[in-house]
Amino acid sequence: MSSEAIKHGHAVAEVHSHDAHDSHGHDHHHEESFLTKYIFSTDHKMIGKQFLITGIIWAIIGGLFSVLFRLQLGYPEMSFPFLEDLFGKWAAGGRISNDFYYALVTMHGTILVFFVLTAGLSGTFANILIPLQVGARDMASGFLNMLSYWFFFLASVVMFASLFIQTGPASGGWTIYPPLSALGQASEGSKLGMDFWLISMALFIVSSLLGGLNYISTILNLRTKGMSMTRLPLTIWAIFFTAVLGVLSFPVLLSGAVLLLFDRNLGTSFYLSDIVVKGEILPNEGGSAILFQHLFWFLGHPEVYIILLPAMGMVSEILSVNSRKPIFGYLAMVGSLFAICILAFLVWAHHMFVTGLNPFLGAFFVLLTLLIAVPSAIKVFNWLTTIWRGNIRFTPAMLFAIGFVSLFISGGLTGIFLGNSTLDIHLHDTYFVVAHFHIVMGVASFFGMFAGVYHWFPKMYGRYLNNTMAYIHFWVTLVGSYLIFWPMHYSGLAGMPRRYTDWSNWQSFNQFADMNRFISTVAMVVFAVQLLFVFNFFYSIFKGRKVKSQNPWGANTLEWTTPINPGHGNWPGDIPEVHRWAYDYGKDGREFIPQTEAVGEHESKH
Amino acid sequence: MSGYFILAILTLAFVVTFQIAKASEYVSVLKGEEKAFRQNNRINAFLFIVFLVLGLIGAWWCNELFYEKTLLVQPAASDHGEKIDFMLWITLAVTGLVFFITQILLFWFAYKYQYSEKRQVFFFPHNNKLELIWTVVPAIFLTVLVGFGLFYWFKITGDAPKDSQVVEITGKQFNWMMRYPGKDNVLGRKNYRLTDASNGNALGVDWEDEASHDDIEATEMHLVVGKPVQLVINAQDVIHDVGLVHFRLKMDAVPGIPTTLWFTPKYTTAQMKEITGNKDFVYEISCDQMCGSGHYSMRGVIVVETQAEYDAWMASKKPQYAVVKEAAQPESKP
Numbered sequence: 001m002s003s004e005a006i007k008h009g010h011a012v013a014e015v016h017s018h019d020a021h022d023s024h025g026h027d028h029h030h031e032e033s034f035l036t037k038y039i040f041s042t043d044h045k046m047i048g049k050q051f052l053i054t055g056i057i058w059a060i061i062g063g064l065f066s067v068l069f070r071l072q073l074g075y076p077e078m079s080f081p082f083l084e085d086l087f088g089k090w091a092a093g094g095r096i097s098n099d100f101y102y103a104l105v106t107m108h109g110t111i112l113v114f115f116v117l118t119a120g121l122s123g124t125f126a127n128i129l130i131p132l133q134v135g136a137r138d139m140a141s142g143f144l145n146m147l148s149y150w151f152f153f154l155a156s157v158v159m160f161a162s163l164f165i166q167t168g169p170a171s172g173g174w175t176i177y178p179p180l181s182a183l184g185q186a187s188e189g190s191k192l193g194m195d196f197w198l199i200s201m202a203l204f205i206v207s208s209l210l211g212g213l214n215y216i217s218t219i220l221n222l223r224t225k226g227m228s229m230t231r232l233p234l235t236i237w238a239i240f241f242t243a244v245l246g247v248l249s250f251p252v253l254l255s256g257a258v259l260l261l262f263d264r265n266l267g268t269s270f271y272l273s274d275i276v277v278k279g280e281i282l283p284n285e286g287g288s289a290i291l292f293q294h295l296f297w298f299l300g301h302p303e304v305y306i307i308l309l310p311a312m313g314m315v316s317e318i319l320s321v322n323s324r325k326p327i328f329g330y331l332a333m334v335g336s337l338f339a340i341c342i343l344a345f346l347v348w349a350h351h352m353f354v355t356g357l358n359p360f361l362g363a364f365f366v367l368l369t370l371l372i373a374v375p376s377a378i379k380v381f382n383w384l385t386t387i388w389r390g391n392i393r394f395t396p397a398m399l400f401a402i403g404f405v406s407l408f409i410s411g412g413l414t415g416i417f418l419g420n421s422t423l424d425i426h427l428h429d430t431y432f433v434v435a436h437f438h439i440v441m442g443v444a445s446f447f448g449m450f451a452g453v454y455h456w457f458p459k460m461y462g463r464y465l466n467n468t469m470a471y472i473h474f475w476v477t478l479v480g481s482y483l484i485f486w487p488m489h490y491s492g493l494a495g496m497p498r499r500y501t502d503w504s505n506w507q508s509f510n511q512f513a514d515m516n517r518f519i520s521t522v523a524m525v526v527f528a529v530q531l532l533f534v535f536n537f538f539y540s541i542f543k544g545r546k547v548k549s550q551n552p553w554g555a556n557t558l559e560w561t562t563p564i565n566p567g568h569g570n571w572p573g574d575i576p577e578v579h580r581w582a583y584d585y586g587k588d589g590r591e592f593i594p595q596t597e598a599v600g601e602h603e604s605k606h
Numbered sequence: 607m608s609g610y611f612i613l614a615i616l617t618l619a620f621v622v623t624f625q626i627a628k629a630s631e632y633v634s635v636l637k638g639e640e641k642a643f644r645q646n647n648r649i650n651a652f653l654f655i656v657f658l659v660l661g662l663i664g665a666w667w668c669n670e671l672f673y674e675k676t677l678l679v680q681p682a683a684s685d686h687g688e689k690i691d692f693m694l695w696i697t698l699a700v701t702g703l704v705f706f707i708t709q710i711l712l713f714w715f716a717y718k719y720q721y722s723e724k725r726q727v728f729f730f731p732h733n734n735k736l737e738l739i740w741t742v743v744p745a746i747f748l749t750v751l752v753g754f755g756l757f758y759w760f761k762i763t764g765d766a767p768k769d770s771q772v773v774e775i776t777g778k779q780f781n782w783m784m785r786y787p788g789k790d791n792v793l794g795r796k797n798y799r800l801t802d803a804s805n806g807n808a809l810g811v812d813w814e815d816e817a818s819h820d821d822i823e824a825t826e827m828h829l830v831v832g833k834p835v836q837l838v839i840n841a842q843d844v845i846h847d848v849g850l851v852h853f854r855l856k857m858d859a860v861p862g863i864p865t866t867l868w869f870t871p872k873y874t875t876a877q878m879k880e881i882t883g884n885k886d887f888v889y890e891i892s893c894d895q896m897c898g899s900g901h902y903s904m905r906g907v908i909v910v911e912t913q914a915e916y917d918a919w920m921a922s923k924k925p926q927y928a929v930v931k932e933a934a935q936p937e938s939k940p
Binding site for chain 2: 080081082098099102171172173175177178179180183186187188272273274275276277278279281285287288289290323324325326327328329330331332354355356359362363366367370371373374377378380381382384385387388389390391392393394399402405406409410413414416417420421422423425426428429430466467468469471472475478479482483486487490491493494495497499500501502503505506507508509511512515528531532535536539545583585586587588589604
């Protein structure tokens, strides 16, 4: 079915229900081959699943890398012969070499930030939820949407290939600061691996832009009748702001990456000046290494909100549905998302307080950074008030949503330390930073993603995930995450620098060997439990308990008005009309009132 | 061998978990989904309270274990560091309070408002007064934190006192090199194209500049206690970072863009040995910016000493210009 037909179907649906029905009926008879249904699909639901499954595969790889380098950090004196069997010269003698360690760390960051938490999280849920929740038959352009996935796939192929290069993948940290990343002489990972990294990232950015433009135009243009912007579920608002962030900031990273490619391969000097590397005097003069950091963090900071906002939106939705109570302060929630979106563009240099940045300029970035704490605080208090005096059902999705709030508080508060330049001088690039961003951006967003998967799995596959495995998954992950990252604050307060493979030669940082061993052990357990989730996911696609009711969670939003297994086009008949906001839970003694229900005469106002 | 053993145990654990999970699903279907749901709900609600209590105990225990190992128990070794420590305690107090209140509320609500057939939920979509309160109160707290923060930030990043001792520190993969300006207190000009480590000019000093002739080069940094010092920070190859953990300071070393940092050391190395009770104590310079495969080993040492000790050390050093000239002499003679 072409995007033309979808739009046609939609447009007509509002006026002549009969035509719309026909256009959809046509869709049912249309024979879909395996190739058009599962591979080159233009159905937003299938594309969402493709993003999700690719993301899961990347998450396993990225997670496994963290287990490997945690082996080195936790057991620096031990040798693991199986590592040499697997990785050859990279782990000679069963010990992870320095180059290998840094390659693992870099790839762990790159994979999880971009491929899992950007594509796998917002790509998945933007695709699955936007048309279903705004009441559209598909995205504005199904074809561009398909391209978006396939560019992501290409980016994945290039990045994956870089793991097998003789000199290894990029290894200068996921932030790939030049000159380290620009000079092959300076590091093994800055040879061919770095070019692959940059090319992969360029493809990734194309994918992200195609997706983002589609999300924005769908949300703005294809809402069903009655679905005003203020009646949108918070998931859609969050995804909308995410897409805006991505569209405006990813191109800046692309420019940064292209200039770096030029410096690497064409002899330009955008980032290079006055360099003597390994005794070799380079001719480059006049560039600025700091320029790259500005370009990088102009995306890099919005990027953390690109990751976090969709999680916030889904958590808002899930907390409300499962508390059987409206989200508290809907407009404040939208307003705080908006404020975060704007501020996200104005705080990038807080990553650069100790680069020699003009202190006067730094002061503005301190102010704007700490300002983000205000909308964040509003969100936290609104979530707390949402569950207050609710009637909470602890579905697996709800558990993860509550876990998200806890982690967001813990990780958000440490941001107040790091955003304050005075403290950042001390804490910058220590384990305090590692603890902070892993909790607030890494684990919290993962919790949002898990919440989303558990909540919308019945919509995606018409089956449930297994509850018992879900409970084990949740509790071990929640406890494990705190056990891993809470103690890191202490090593951070001892000034222990990040990205060290070994601290044993240091007087100041060698006192945490026990802690490191403990953290590594917990990390392995937590990783194993994630594999349990993956197993649950794939098993339940085929063998899970079948969904029998159209609206299993008793939710108000439109996706639950579609059939249990919706076809391409989502609604067999007309697209439903919307008469109210998405959060009439527990109103006038009724458990929930779907958005499609007309407002009654005697209904109380709010 | 033990690897396979662990793998076998893991697989077994997986299979057992899966079987239990599968069985419990059948049981819940047999028992009636409603009943199973209520039972699970009670268990999870209870676990949230358990998690809260154990979590708080765990946080206390973690503090017992690690607090002594942090720098919080040591006085900062520089004047700037003291300001930073004070700021740290204010922030800890404010965020700590918010942390405990919100986490306790979250898990307490989760437990208290667990599903019950009898409960009528409270339809509470918004309340302007409440929302105003939790917009304004955090804003006030943050204003205080920003105020303190910027006040200290400008003190720390402000101009160094005129009488500061100047020391140049240059990072390269993977070590630090120091240069002192000598008697004239002026560092000689540099040009990176003149760098020639094999001929005694690892820093690329321009010997044409007379100010360079009394410059002294060293691998260790010596500072005088109580005397302000200004570091001029350079890098030769990639970005490094001068991390001075005991002084609570750090600053990037960027190729092509010199940066500066100033502070006043408060305790000599000997005094710090007493304060920390560690006879091996030494001020370390750690590289805090990823700089390649040897990043973790890029260590420098600072010796803080009395003026007399410093003078004696300085007297034992020969200007690098003289060293280079002497090395060149025997070649030109024969």
